[in-house]
Amino acid sequence: MPRPIQATIHTEALRHNLMRVRQSAPDARVWAVVKANAYGHGLARVFEGLRGADGFALLDLNEAAVLRELGWRGPILLLEGVFEQRDLELCSRLGLWHTVHCNAQIDMLATHKTHVPHRIFLKLNSGMNRLGFAPTQFRAAWARLNVLPQVEEISLLTHFSDADGGSGIAPQLSVFNHITQDLLGERSLSNSAAILRHMGGNEASLSSDWIRPGVVLYGASPDHPEHSAADWGLQPAMSLRSRIVATQTLAVGDTVGYGSTYQAPVAMRIGVVACGYADGYMRSSAPQGTPVLVNGVRTRSVGRVSMDLMTVDLTPVPDADIGSEVTLWGSSSSGVLLPIDEVAAAGGTIGYELMCALAQRVPVTVE
Numbered sequence: 001m002p003r004p005i006q007a008t009i010h011t012e013a014l015r016h017n018l019m020r021v022r023q024s025a026p027d028a029r030v031w032a033v034v035k036a037n038a039y040g041h042g043l044a045r046v047f048e049g050l051r052g053a054d055g056f057a058l059l060d061l062n063e064a065a066v067l068r069e070l071g072w073r074g075p076i077l078l079l080e081g082v083f084e085q086r087d088l089e090l091c092s093r094l095g096l097w098h099t100v101h102c103n104a105q106i107d108m109l110a111t112h113k114t115h116v117p118h119r120i121f122l123k124l125n126s127g128m129n130r131l132g133f134a135p136t137q138f139r140a141a142w143a144r145l146n147v148l149p150q151v152e153e154i155s156l157l158t159h160f161s162d163a164d165g166g167s168g169i170a171p172q173l174s175v176f177n178h179i180t181q182d183l184l185g186e187r188s189l190s191n192s193a194a195i196l197r198h199m200g201g202n203e204a205s206l207s208s209d210w211i212r213p214g215v216v217l218y219g220a221s222p223d224h225p226e227h228s229a230a231d232w233g234l235q236p237a238m239s240l241r242s243r244i245v246a247t248q249t250l251a252v253g254d255t256v257g258y259g260s261t262y263q264a265p266v267a268m269r270i271g272v273v274a275c276g277y278a279d280g281y282m283r284s285s286a287p288q289g290t291p292v293l294v295n296g297v298r299t300r301s302v303g304r305v306s307m308d309l310m311t312v313d314l315t316p317v318p319d320a321d322i323g324s325e326v327t328l329w330g331s332s333s334s335g336v337l338l339p340i341d342e343v344a345a346a347g348g349t350i351g352y353e354l355m356c357a358l359a360q361r362v363p364v365t366v367e
C-alpha cells in the first residue's frame with residue numbers, strides 16, 4: 001500500500017466558486033488566475049472545473065503551452081508579460097495576450113517580427129509599487145505602444161495592494177481613473193478581494209471589463225479572518241487527507257517529538273499521522289497547535305511537525321486508531337469542513353501559501 005496521504009481536487013467546487021465570482025460581477029469577463037500550477041492544484045487538474053471562465057491568466061510560458069495542449073483556444077494572459085525577447089515568438093505562436101509593465105518590454109515588442117499583432121494589457125503602478133508604469137510615465141508608454149504595428153489592441157490593467165482590508169481600493173482606483181479616463185480600451189482591475197468586497201454594490205465606479213480572481217476559485221477567503229470562505233459562499237477545491245499510522249499513550253509529563261516541545265498535562269492518546277513538512281504542511285505552528293479532523297472530529301496537532309509525520313491529540317476522538325482518516329484541510333470524506341485559511345492562520349501564514357506549497361510527492365486525485 002502506498003503512503004496514505006492524498007490530495008483530492010473537487011471539480012464541482014471549482015465550478016461553484018467560478019459561478020460565485022460571476023454572481024459578484026455579472027457583467028465582467030473572468031480571467032481564471034491559474035499561476036503557480038493553479039495555486040498548487042495542478043493546471044491540468046483544474047482545467048475541467050474552470051473552463052467556463054472567459055480566459056486564463058498565468059505567468060509561466062510553459063503553463064500557457066500546457067493550456068493550449070489541453071485544448072484551450074480562448075484568451076490566455078501573461079500577467080507579468082515576457083521576460084526576454086524570444087518569449088514573444090511563443091506569444092505569437094500560441095496567441096498569448098501579455099502584460100507590458102516596463103519600457104524594456106516595449107523595446108522587445110518594437111523589434112519583434114510577427115504577422116499577428118498582439119493584445120496588450122498595459123500595467124499602471126497605481127500604488128502597489130511592484131510592477132507597472134508610474135502614473136507620470138503611463139501615457140507615454142501607451143502612446144509608444146499605440147503606434148507599434150506589433151500591437152493590435154491595448155487594454156489597461158492595475159493591481160490593488162489593499163483590496164482585502166486596510167485602506168481599501170479607493171486611493172488606487174482614483175489614480176487609475178484619473179490617468180486612464182480618456183483612454184479607450186478594456187480595463188482589468190480586480191483580484192479576489194476586490195471582487196468580493198468592492199464589486200456588486202456600493203463602489204459602482206469599479207467598472208471592470210476583465211476581473212482576475214485567483215484564490216476564491218480554489219475556495220479560500222482572500223480576507224480571512226475577517227470573512228471565512230463559508231461567509232463568502234465558497235467551497236474548498238482541495239482536500240488534503242491522510243491516515244493515522246501509529247498511536248501512543250502518554251503519561252502525565254511525557255513529551256512528544258523533536259525538541260520535546262509538547263508535554264502531556266494529563267494522560268492522553270495521540271495519533272501519528274502520515275503528513276509532514278515534506279508534503280507541504282507547515283512546520284511552524286502556534287503553541288496550541290494546528291487544527292485537524294480525525295474521523296471528521298476536530299482536534300489539533302501536538303508537538304513539532306517533522307518531515308514525514310505529525311502527531312495529533314486523540315482525546316476528542318477516543319475511537320480513533322491506526323487507519324483512521326485525518327483531514328489536514330478541505331473536507332473529510334464524510335463532508336466535515338476544515339478551512340485551509342484556519343490551518344494556515346495557526347501556522348502564521350495564509351491559505352494561498354499553503355495550497356501553493358503542496359509537495360510533488362503527494363498523490364492527487366480529481367473527483
Ligand SMILES: *Cc1c(COP(=O)(O)O)cnc(C)c1O
Pocket residue numbers: 033035079159190191192193212213214215216222
Ligand atoms: C495573483 C494575481 C491575481 C489573483 O489574486 P487573488 O488574490 O488570488 O485573487 C490577480 N492579478 C494579478 C496581477 C496577480 O498576480
